[in-house]
Amino acid sequence: MIQYKDKTELIEAIKENYLLYDKEFNDIPENEKDLLKPGVDKSPSQNISYQLGWTRLLLQWESDEKKGITVQTPAPGYKWNNLGGLYETFYKEYGALSLHQQREILKNQVNEIVEWVETLDYETLFVPEQRKWATTPAKWPVWKWIHINAVAPFKNFRTQLRKWKKETGTE
Template identity: 75%
Template structure:
């Protein structure tokens, strides 16, 4: 997994990867948003819904912990062994949005994540066990949770969108 020397580098990578990912939607027509193509496991709408869902959860975990609410990851309704059900809930939740609306929503959440990172001190961001929601047997620091829910899928899902458009 990629490492970051500081929060500025993490923020720059999120911005870069998000912009490249978002640009893939520029030439996808609204009428194609639910088109599933052979060899690709998500429609364009599902692809971006997945991103909206995970970025929302990341922000929600942090907001809930700050309010003193016990966070159950990934959600109270879904366990880690039922991610397919969680993904389907994302697809269902955002299916009625146009691609343009989905893009705006994801942009807003990426902006919120960047604002959140800017406010975190380095200890919370880069040292393990600084947030209850991020404390797992793997002992990932918060930055890894952010990376795995932003940069990594922006790269991987951009590739899927490019294959979908061929």
């Protein structure tokens, strides 16, 4: 897995990969946002809904811990070994929105993540066990949670969107 030397490098990765991901939606017609294609896991709307759900959870975990609320990860009622139901809640919550609306929400959440990262010191971001919500048997530092829920999927899901566009003749 990639490593970041400091928060500036992490922030640049978030911004760069988000912008490339978001750009993939420019030529997807609104009336095709829910189309599923063979060999592609998600429709464009599901793809971005998934991102909206995870980035919201990431921000919620931090917000709740700061308020003294015990955080249940990934979300109340869901376990790490059975996330399908959680994904369905993301699709239901965001899927009725237009792609434009979904993109606006994601842009705002990404900006919020960047602002949050800017406030963190090196220890909080790069040393494990600095947040209760991030303390798991794997002992991941906060940066890794941000990478897994923002940078990596922005990069990986671009491939899915390009494959979807190729299947629809949009690309």
